[in-house]
Amino acid sequence: MRNWEAGEVKIFDYKSETEVTVDRIVKPEEEYGKQLPADVFRIVREQGTETPFSGKYVDHRQKGIYRCVVCGTDLFLSDAKFESGTGWPSFSQPVSPLNILEESDMSGGMVRTEVRCARCGSHLGHVFDDGPKPTGMRYCMNSAALAFEGIP
């Protein structure tokens, strides 16, 4: 994995509403290959992008939380989800800025900002500055990178 080494990271835990310090997850890619379905692996470990309108969370409107499919880190609340029309699940902000990493991504002949999980480094999607107010941000995620849990 690019730019990834062992160490501690502080993330926000939604259920306990506290910041917790955890170890970064560092594993050989072969292990992820065994752990994850091939289509998920291609996206989260090889910076893939799912086909628009193909993901299971594009039109998903239940109340709850979206976590990293690989390590379970809290990423986005349903309250921050909005209809972007792009074909990918879109959010106006993360649960906490602590829980994601934003890195410059020059791949594909474009300058974009990649979004990665702060705990395991997995690729989640990209963030753009054309989102709704008040944040103005559009976190454009791959459904395959997320695991949803409903909150009553």
Ligand SMILES: [Zn+2]
């Ligand atoms: Zn993760």
